[in-house]
Amino acid sequence: xxxxxxxxxxxxxxxxxxxxxxxxxxxxxxxxxxxxxxxxxxxxxxxxxxxxxxxxxxxxxxxxxxxxxxxxxxxxxxxxxxxxxxxxxxxxxxxxxxxxxxxxxxxxxxxxxxxxxxxxxxxxxxxxxxxxxxxxxxxxxxxxxxxxxxxxxxxxxxxxxxxxxxxxxxxxxxxxxxxxxxxxxxxxxxxxxxxxxxxxxxxxxxxxxxxxxxxxxxxxxxxxxxxxxxxxxxxxxxxxxxxxxxxxxxxxxxxxxxxxxxxxxxxxxxxxxxxxxxxxxxxxxxxxxxxxxxxxxxxxxxxxxxxxxxxxxxxxxxxxxxxxxxxxxxxxxxxxxxxxxxxxxxxxxxxxxxxxxxxxxxxxxxxxxxxxxxxxxxxxxxxxxxxxxxxxxxxxxxxxxxxxxxxxxxxxxxxxxxxxxxxxxxxxxxxxxxxxxxxxxxxxxxxxxxxxxxxxxxxxxxxxxxxxxxx
Numbered sequence: 175x176x177x178x179x180x181x182x183x184x185x186x187x188x189x190x191x192x193x194x195x196x197x198x199x200x201x202x203x204x205x206x207x208x209x210x211x212x213x214x215x216x217x218x219x220x221x222x223x224x225x226x227x228x229x230x231x232x233x234x235x236x237x238x239x240x241x242x243x244x245x246x247x248x249x250x251x252x253x254x255x256x257x258x259x260x261x262x263x264x265x266x267x268x269x270x271x272x273x274x275x276x277x278x279x280x281x282x283x284x285x286x287x288x289x290x291x292x293x294x295x296x297x298x299x300x301x302x303x304x305x306x307x308x309x310x311x312x313x314x315x316x317x318x319x320x321x322x323x324x325x326x327x328x329x330x331x332x333x334x335x336x337x338x339x340x341x342x343x344x345x346x347x348x349x350x351x352x353x354x355x356x357x358x359x360x361x362x363x364x365x366x367x368x369x370x371x372x373x374x375x376x377x378x379x380x381x382x383x384x385x386x387x388x389x390x391x392x393x394x395x396x397x398x399x400x401x402x403x404x405x406x407x408x409x410x411x412x413x414x415x416x417x418x419x420x421x422x423x424x425x426x427x428x429x430x431x432x433x434x435x436x437x438x439x440x441x442x443x444x445x446x447x448x449x450x451x452x453x454x455x456x457x458x459x460x461x462x463x464x465x466x467x468x469x470x471x472x473x474x475x476x477x478x479x480x481x482x483x484x485x486x487x488x489x490x491x492x493x494x495x496x497x498x499x500x501x502x503x504x505x506x507x508x509x510x511x512x513x514x515x516x517x518x519x520x521x522x523x524x525x526x527x528x529x530x531x532x533x534x535x536x537x538x539x540x541x542x543x544x545x546x547x548x549x550x551x552x553x554x555x556x557x558x559x560x561x562x563x564x565x566x567x568x569x570x571x572x573x574x575x576x577x578x579x580x581x582x583x584x585x586x587x588x589x590x591x592x593x594x595x596x597x598x599x600x601x602x603x604x605x606x607x608x609x610x611x612x613x614x615x616x617x618x619x620x621x622x623x624x625x626x627x628x629x630x631x632x633x634x635x636x637x638x639x640x641x642x643x644x645x
Contacts, residue, residue, distance in 0.1 A: 179392050180351055180370040180381045184335040186418040193422060194293050194331055200428045201243070201292060204235040207435060214432050215439055233439040238502070239424055239431045242509035245609060246423075247288045249513070250540045253569040255280045261564030265555055274324045279547075279566070286327055287543050290410040294420030297328035298546075299352075300406040300553035304378075304398045323557035325550060328352060328407070334370075336418050345417070347405040349374055369395075373405045406553040410546035412539045423535070427508045434501045441498060456480055503586060510582050510603075512536045513572065537570050544568050 176182075183191070199210050207214055208230055215233065217226045257269065257279070269279040277285075290296035302323050335351040350373040357364050370381040370392065380396040413420050422428075456478075512535045533541075548565045555563035582603075589599040600618070603609045 180372060181353065181392065182335065184337075184418070186336075186416070187334050189419060190294070190330065193425060196432075197239075197292055197422060197424055197428050200235070200237070200239045200431050203237055203240070204233075207235050208233070215436055229439055233435065235431070235435055236438070236502070237431070238434070238505040238509075239427050242427060242505070243288065243292055243424060245509060246291055246512060246536055247284060249536060249572040250287070250543075250568040250570060251280070251284050252572070255283060256567040258565045258567065260562070261551070261566075262555065262558075262560050262562070264558055264560060265551065265563055268322055268324070268554065272325050273327070282325055282327070283543075283547055286410065287540075289327070289329055290412045290543065291539065292422065292424055293330045294413060294422035294425075295409055295411045295418070296330055297333055297410075298408050298550050299326040299328055300324075300408065300550050300557065301326050302400065302557050304400075323554040325554075330418075333407075333418075338417060347373075347375075347407060350405055350407055373407065375404050376400060376402065402553075402556055406556075408546050408550045408553065410543050412542070423512065423539070427505060430501055430505050430508065434498065434505070437498055437501065499590075503590060506603075507583075507586060533570075534572075537572070540568055540570050 196214075199206050199214065211230065212226075215230055217223075221229075257266065261269075271277070272279045272282050286296055286298055300323055303321050332353050333350060334353050335349070336347065337349040338345050338347050340346070352371045352373070354369050354371060356367045356369065358367055368383060372379045372381065376399055378396075378398055378400065379394050381392040382395045383390045384393045385391055409418075411420055412423050415421055514534055544567060548563070551563035551566065553563070555561070585594070585599060585602050588594045589596070597615055597619070600609065600613075600615050604613055604615075
């Protein structure tokens with residue numbers, strides 16, 4: 175059994191990591207899914223490796239998961255984040271470059287929100303430059319030196335372990351371990367340095383692996399104190415099932431997208447078979463010469479013999495096509511469901527707790543996120559010695575009412591029965607804010623035609639169901 179060290183992951187991390195891997199693979203697109211091989215596209219019994227590789231490399235991912243995620247994120251961020259007047263001037267000055275990488279608060283928060291929706295939760299560290307030298311320092315010293323707090327996005331995959339205790343009725347972090355990597359130049363080459371940064375209230379320790387291969391061990395290479403009595407890490411939960419545990423909102427959609435990936439792979443394979451009829455014969459002898467091509471004769475010494483082509487009936491093709499369409503409709507409805515207002519659903523904010531107004535799941539997540547941003551602003555103000563960090567707000571008036579949901583269902587049924595065109599259907603989805611205003615129907619149509627052409631999904635090549643006789 176491996177000895178526990180700073181790189182030992184928590185039980186919650188072990189539970190969540192496989193879900194994050196699956197979600198990241200789908201969000202990574204076609205190339206990432208192909209690189210995953212048999213993990214998401216099983217190899218059929220007796221299918222040769224060469225045949226499997228050919229099938230895998232012809233399969234295209236219709237990334238509904240990414241489209242849905244972008245649509246969700248686009249709702250609250252369709253308008254700039256509102257920085258309220260109660261934010262102190264000292265803190266407001268930092269928001270144009272909130273992460274010291276040139277990103278303003280709006281851009282930074284959009285990425286944080288997107289990661290939280292995708293993975294179930296995501297973190298931000300409100301950090302401050304490590305102080306150098308001995309002796310006490312004052313806030314005036316820090317300001318004179320240009321030192322100021324900044325935000326660091328911590329994807330959940332990087333926070334390998336976290337522990338908390340209830341302090342005065344509040345869940346309070348007591349120990350957090352963050353895995354980080356740095357690419358450093360070594361002459362004309364590059365090397366990746368792995369570090370584990372351990373946070374405890376008022377203390378940070380940095381570990382690196384040292385020693386020869388096979389005898390490496392983690393050693394402390396840096397240690398410093400900081401003035402805050404708590405760990406300044408904020409976790410935004412899109413959906414919380416426990417401490418550092420969540421069911422990501424995208425998980426069910428990801429599973430449907432993987433099923434679509436597999437079904438489309440089979441559809442491409444059966445179309446390949448259907449396109450090429452197989453030459454068959456009856457009554458031919460083993461020593462009969464067979465030459466297939468133009469200006470050639472095929473003959474057999476058996477008077478009852480014949481030569482003919484065997485073609486696919488087309489029934490499996492149509493069944494596969496309907497399976498793909500059903501999955502696509504389910505995925506579209508899944509994305510819209512998170513925009514539909516639910517009676518009785520309430521946010522974690524005090525304002526919503528006092529209100530019976532129905533809100534959508536995405537609105538609820540947006541309110542949670544605003545709470546997280548405001549907490550991060552408070553942590554930044556604590557670094558600066560300011561009493562309050564003020565507040566920000568996001569646009570939340572984007573939920574669908576019950577009547578809207580009914581209209582969307584009717585639209586979906588009309589499209590399914592081909593009573594309306596695809597273009598009309600998409601324009602209506604755009605009108606109901608299911609699709610972002612920036613969604614370009616013409617460009618998407620061209621992309622879809624390219625994908626269908628490449629994967630062999632064009633309906634023009636469907637074989638007639640009754641075309642099952644030889645030629």
